[in-house]
Every structure is written in C-alpha cells, then in structure tokens.
Amino acid sequence: MITRSPAVEDRPDWRRALARAWRDPLALLGSLGLDAAAVGLDADAAARFPFRVTREWAARIRPRDPHDPLLRQVLPHVDEGRAVPGFGADPVGEQHLAPRGSLLQKYDGRALLLLTGACAIHCRYCFRREYPYGEHVGHGALLAGLEAIAADPAIDEVILSGGDPLVLDDETLGEVLEQLARVPHLRRVRLHSRLPVVLPQRVTARLLELCASQPQAVVLVVHVNHAQEIDAATRAALARCRAAGITLLNQAVLLAGVNDDADSLAALSETLFEAGVLPYYLHLLDRVAGSAHFDVGEARAASLEAALRARLSGYLVPRLVREIAGAASKVPFVPPLRDAVS
Ligand code: SF4
Structure with missing residues (x-):
C-alpha cells in the first residue's frame, strides 16, 4: 500500500x-x-x-x-x-505494549494506527523520539493493523498517528481511509498532525475531499504550543478543514521557556479559537530523555491552570493532563486546592 x-x-x-x-x-x-x-x-x-x-x-x-x-x-x-533521573527512552510505556501490526492500543475503544515514523518538524521534547518505528510501520504492519481493526468490534475510533500521518501522500492516505470506511463498527477517524500548522499547503483539495467523503466523523487534532505558530496561511488551512466538516482540536505541551506563563497560554487559547480550533489538551511533559530542560514543576503547572481558569471562559481552558503508563486514559492533573486558590 x-x-x-x-x-x-x-x-x-x-x-x-x-x-x-x-x-x-x-x-x-x-x-x-x-x-x-x-x-x-x-x-x-x-x-x-x-x-x-x-x-x-x-x-x-x-x-x-x-x-x-x-x-x-x-x-x-x-x-x-544531561542525564536526569526519571527521564528515559520510553516515558509512557508504549514500547512494552504488544502492537497488532501498526495498531497500538493504549485505551479501550480507540487505537492508534502508526502510519509512518516521519515528521515535518522534529520537536525536541517528543515522547516518541526514541520509538522503534522500524518494527511497527510499513506495508505488512499496516495490513495487519487494518485487519485487527476490522476484527475488533470494540474499537470505534481509530487515530491515525506516527510520526505524522499527513507526511504520507493523498493517494496512500486515501487507501487507508478507504479500508477504514469499510469497517462498520468504526464511528470516528482521528488524525493527529502538525502538518496543517507547520506546512499549511499540505491541506490540499484532495485531502479535504477524502475527509469530507469519509463515512465516519473526521477529527483533526493539531499540535500548537504557542500563538506565534499560527499565521495567516495556517488560519486559511484550518478554515478549509472546517469548511470540509472536520472537527478541529488542539493539543499542546506545557514547556518551560515556551509557554509556561499565563499570558502565553491565554493567547494560545484565544488564537486557536479564532482559528476555529478548540484547545483540548495541555499535556504535562512526558519525561523522555533529553527533555528535562522543558519540564515545568507541578506547583507551577497548578498555578498556571488556576490563572487560566480565572481569565478565560471554561471552553477556552484546555484540560491539563498527564500520560501515565498503564492508566485507562489520560490522567487529569488535579492541582491541590491550596494551589488552585492561591
Ligand atoms: S510532530 Fe509530533 S511526532 Fe513528530 S516530532 Fe513533533 S511531537 Fe513528535
């Protein structure tokens, strides 16, 4: 394929x-x-x-x-x-999961289809920077993953991930989407991608046509950490996605020296909303080796969350979460009450 x-x-x-x-x-x-x-x-x-x-x-x-x-x-x-205790190669425990071909399932009901290990941009804090893609991507692995989805009625949402799935061309993506369209128990297809932001021309007419004709709902989760990442070309690309009926969400990572202040986080939420994207998740850093200089302490994260809640309407406040190996879902980070009211 x-x-x-x-x-x-x-x-x-x-x-x-x-x-x-x-x-x-x-x-x-x-x-x-x-x-x-x-x-x-x-x-x-x-x-x-x-x-x-x-x-x-x-x-x-x-x-x-x-x-x-x-x-x-x-x-x-x-x-x-710098080697920092607590920071390692596999911070969310993905490398111990037993994938079915390209299919990686961490939570009930939804599963990740890893389409590629390639990305358009290399983010230094990426929790998959040491993921062994070679073992899990490619034609045979993809076929096995698609077969596993078709055979498992408990999966109702598939997340196209990687790497970045939009690095693949429209023809290849179209083939994957066509296979997914044939699975009667699937209700949603979600794409996790930075391409619409880092390379807005990736949002081609053909890509939009493919998404608009998918029988399942299509959700695009982009990844923006700072309002400065959204320019006019990005806004236009996101508007085209919305016009094609795609639901747009954002996930960001709380990163020291990037967005660990209330002004930056509030501006990010406002700018995303103006671009038609709901701020969905704000992740605490996954502790991958080499990323400790991005870490924001829990007390600081709690006070930033409280500041955002005080400044913004609830729908503009992303859920502050962390990923814990083996947990049944992303885990909400609930600040101690004293931090939330300080
Ligand atoms: S685009 Fe996503 S998968 Fe690729 S390096 Fe950045 S965070 Fe990692």
Whole structure:
C-alpha cells in the first residue's frame, strides 16, 4: 500500500516544500542572525535526534531573539545531554505494549494506527523520539493493523498517528481511509498532525475531499504550543478543514521557556479559537530523555491552570493532563486546592 515515491519534479508543491525543510541548525541560526554558542546549540544532540524544521514554520521565528518560543521547541540544546533521573527512552510505556501490526492500543475503544515514523518538524521534547518505528510501520504492519481493526468490534475510533500521518501522500492516505470506511463498527477517524500548522499547503483539495467523503466523523487534532505558530496561511488551512466538516482540536505541551506563563497560554487559547480550533489538551511533559530542560514543576503547572481558569471562559481552558503508563486514559492533573486558590 505504501509504495510510490515520485520523482522530485513530479511531487506536489507541499512535497517539494517539505524537501526544502531546514536540516542544518547552523544554517537556520545563521539566517536568524543568531550565534550557535549564545543559544546553546549542541551538534551532538542533533546527531542523536536529527534537526528538521519546515521553512514555513521557521519563518515565524523572530530573528535575533535567542529566547524565541518557537526556536526553543526545535533547537538541539546542550541541556539535552544531561542525564536526569526519571527521564528515559520510553516515558509512557508504549514500547512494552504488544502492537497488532501498526495498531497500538493504549485505551479501550480507540487505537492508534502508526502510519509512518516521519515528521515535518522534529520537536525536541517528543515522547516518541526514541520509538522503534522500524518494527511497527510499513506495508505488512499496516495490513495487519487494518485487519485487527476490522476484527475488533470494540474499537470505534481509530487515530491515525506516527510520526505524522499527513507526511504520507493523498493517494496512500486515501487507501487507508478507504479500508477504514469499510469497517462498520468504526464511528470516528482521528488524525493527529502538525502538518496543517507547520506546512499549511499540505491541506490540499484532495485531502479535504477524502475527509469530507469519509463515512465516519473526521477529527483533526493539531499540535500548537504557542500563538506565534499560527499565521495567516495556517488560519486559511484550518478554515478549509472546517469548511470540509472536520472537527478541529488542539493539543499542546506545557514547556518551560515556551509557554509556561499565563499570558502565553491565554493567547494560545484565544488564537486557536479564532482559528476555529478548540484547545483540548495541555499535556504535562512526558519525561523522555533529553527533555528535562522543558519540564515545568507541578506547583507551577497548578498555578498556571488556576490563572487560566480565572481569565478565560471554561471552553477556552484546555484540560491539563498527564500520560501515565498503564492508566485507562489520560490522567487529569488535579492541582491541590491550596494551589488552585492561591
Ligand atoms: S511526532 Fe509530533 S511531537 Fe513528535 S516530532 Fe513528530 S510532530 Fe513533533
């Protein structure tokens, strides 16, 4: 099923744009007028988890600002090399699950179909940065995963994930969606993707046509951590998704130095809502090795949550959650009462 690799000149615009993504942190820093040592670049960290950023998203980074909240999300930083107790390769226990082909089931009723290990952007805090994709993605694994979905009437929602499922071309995605359309017990198909934000031209007319014709409800969960990530092209892409009948939600991660202040979080919720996206989840950091410099303590998270509740309407306050290996669902982070009222 995942077979075609067209010649570069035959690729649609978004594929060519993806191929032009920044792969060299020094080159990006140079274009921003920033010094590698001053921002704490670690070339070894980039070797362990490759650097990758679309030019479209990088254009939203403020030049000459070493503290830019977008740059921090993608910068291979010297702090990644620190070994910190409690931070490991598999922070949410996914590597101990027994997948059925590409199908990974953590919770009752819904399951993840891992379509690819590739992404358009490499987020330094990604909890799957050390996931062994090679064992679970590919044609045979996908077929096994689709068969498992068809054979299990308890699954009523499938989450297309990865990596980023929208890295695949429309033809391949169309084949997957067609297989899912034939499963009578499926009610929803959810896509988890950063592409509509980091490469808005990925929202092609064909993709929208595929989603609009899916017999199940289609939900797109994007991943935006800071309001500065949403520009006019992103707003337009999201509007096209909404017009095609797609429900839009956002999940963000609470990240030190990116969005760990009430002003940034409130602006994120407001900006998402204006773009037609409901702020759904705010995740506490999954403690993957190399990400400790993004960690926000529980007391601080609790006070930020309380501040957001005081400032925003309830539907603009994302659910603060954490993922715990083996739990039956994402676990709401309930701040102690003294933090919520302080
Ligand atoms: S899977 Fe998501 S969070 Fe992880 S690197 Fe890819 S886009 Fe970023």
